[in-house]
Amino acid sequence: MIHDSTASRPHVGFVLEQTLGHVTHSKNLQSLVPGHESVRASFVPVEFDTSGRFGRVPPWSNWTVRAGVRARRGIRSLHRRDPVEALFIHTQVPAVLVPDVLKRIPTIVSIDATPMQYDELGEHYAHDIGNARVEQLKWRLNRDCFRRAAHLVAWSEWAKISLVEQYEVDAEKVSVLAPGVDPSSWARPDTAPGRDCEVTRFLFVGGDLERKGGVDLLEAFAALRATRDDPNDVELHLVTGARIDAPPGVTVHNGVTPNSAELIALYHRSDVFCLPTLGDCLPMVLSEAGAAGLPSISTDVGAIREIVVDDQTGLLVPVSDPTALGAAMQRLTADAALRRRLGQQAIEHVRRGFDADHNAGAVVELLHGLATTPGTR
Numbered sequence: 001m002i003h004d005s006t007a008s009r010p011h012v013g014f015v016l017e018q019t020l021g022h023v024t025h026s027k028n029l030q031s032l033v034p035g036h037e038s039v040r041a042s043f044v045p046v047e048f049d050t051s052g053r054f055g056r057v058p059p060w061s062n063w064t065v066r067a068g069v070r071a072r073r074g075i076r077s078l079h080r081r082d083p084v085e086a087l088f089i090h091t092q093v094p095a096v097l098v099p100d101v102l103k104r105i106p107t108i109v110s111i112d113a114t115p116m117q118y119d120e121l122g123e124h125y126a127h128d129i130g131n132a133r134v135e136q137l138k139w140r141l142n143r144d145c146f147r148r149a150a151h152l153v154a155w156s157e158w159a160k161i162s163l164v165e166q167y168e169v170d171a172e173k174v175s176v177l178a179p180g181v182d183p184s185s186w187a188r189p190d191t192a193p194g195r196d197c198e199v200t201r202f203l204f205v206g207g208d209l210e211r212k213g214g215v216d217l218l219e220a221f222a223a224l225r226a227t228r229d230d231p232n233d234v235e236l237h238l239v240t241g242a243r244i245d246a247p248p249g250v251t252v253h254n255g256v257t258p259n260s261a262e263l264i265a266l267y268h269r270s271d272v273f274c275l276p277t278l279g280d281c282l283p284m285v286l287s288e289a290g291a292a293g294l295p296s297i298s299t300d301v302g303a304i305r306e307i308v309v310d311d312q313t314g315l316l317v318p319v320s321d322p323t324a325l326g327a328a329m330q331r332l333t334a335d336a337a338l339r340r341r342l343g344q345q346a347i348e349h350v351r352r353g354f355d356a357d358h359n360a361g362a363v364v365e366l367l368h369g370l371a372t373t374p375g376t377r
Contacts (some may be wrong), residue, residue: 107205156303213276295342
C-alpha cells in the first residue's frame with residue numbers, strides 16, 4: 001500500500017449503481033476503501049428508483065437514461081466540491097451516457113457482466129431484447145464506453161472473455177477482481193454452537209425466490225425428506241423476501257439484512273449452502289458461504305463455476321433440474337467427510353480470490369496509478 005500525506009493523496013470518486021447485488025458491493029466498497037490510504041475517496045450512489053410522476057414516462061423509465069443522468073449530476077456535484085482526479089464507475093450502465101466525463105477524467109468502468117451476457121440471462125430478469133437496429137446501437141454505445149475507459153474491472157474471467165471477444169477490448173486493459181467478502185467476518189469461530197451431526201441443515205439466501213431457484217429447491221427438499229427414515233434429520237432454511245407458507249422441515253427467515261449478525265449466524269449453523277439459480281452472474285452469497293466453510297450446491301450459469309468449483313468447493317447441477325439437485329443434496333447429506341473437505345477447500349478458495357479487502361485495495365491502487373500518472377487520458 002502507498003502511504004502519501006493527506007495533502008498529496010489524489011481525490012477519487014466511486015460512482016456506484018444501487019440495484020440487486022450491487023447494493024451490497026457498494027456498501028462493502030464504502031466500508032473498505034477508506035482503509036486504503038493512498039487516495040481520498042468519495043462516493044456517489046446511483047439510485048434505481050423511478051419515483052415521481054415521470055417515473056413511467058420514456059425516456060426516464062429507461063434505467064440507462066436514469067442512471068446516466070444521475071451519474072452526471074453526482075459527478076458534477078462531487079467535482080465542484082473537490083475536483084476528482086480519477087473515477088471508478090460500477091457498472092457500465094451509469095457510464096454509457098457520460099462519454100465526456102470518461103474523456104476528461106481517467107475512469108475505471110467495472111462490470112459484473114457485459115450487456116450481451118445479460119441478454120443471454122434476460123428472461124430471468126424480465127429483460128427484453130430489442131430489434132436488430134436497437135441492439136446494434138446498444139452494442140456500439142457500450143463498445144465505445146469500454147474503449148473510452150482508462151481501465152476495466154471485471155468480476156470474473158467469464159465477463160472478461162466477453163469484453164475481449166464480443167466488445168473488442170484489449171485483454172491487457174482488463175483486471176479480474178471479484179467483489180468478494182471479508183473472510184474473517186464470515187469465518188465460523190471455534191466458539192460457535194456445534195453443528196448437530198444428526199441433522200443436516202441446508203441454507204438458501206436469495207431475495208427473488210423464483211429466479212434464485214428456490215421453487216426447485218423446495219421440490220428437491222420435499223423429495224429428499226420423503227426418502228429419510230427420520231424426515232426430521234434434514235432441514236431447509238430460506239432467507240428470502242418472499243412470503244410463503246413453510247412446508248414441513250422448512251423455516252423461512254424474512255427481513256434478514258445483508259452482512260447482519262443474524263445472517264452470519266445462519267451460515268454458521270448450516271452444513272450446506274444451496275443456490276440453484278436460474279440466472280445469475282456471480283452471486284456474492286456464494287462467497288459468503290465459502291468463507292463460512294460451507295460446500296455449495298449451485299447451477300452452472302454465468303461465472304458461478306469460478307466460485308463453486310465442481311467437486312472441489314461444491315457441486316454443480318443443471319438449471320431447473322430438481323432431480324439432479326435432490327441427488328446432490330442426498331450425496332452431501334450422506335457424506336459428512338465430503339462436506340468437510342469441500343467446505344475447507346471453499347474457505348481456501350475464497351481467501352485466494354474473493355477477499356473483498358484485498359480486491360478493494362487492488363482497485364484503489366489502479367485508481368492511484370491513473371490519478372498520478374501523466375498521460376492516462
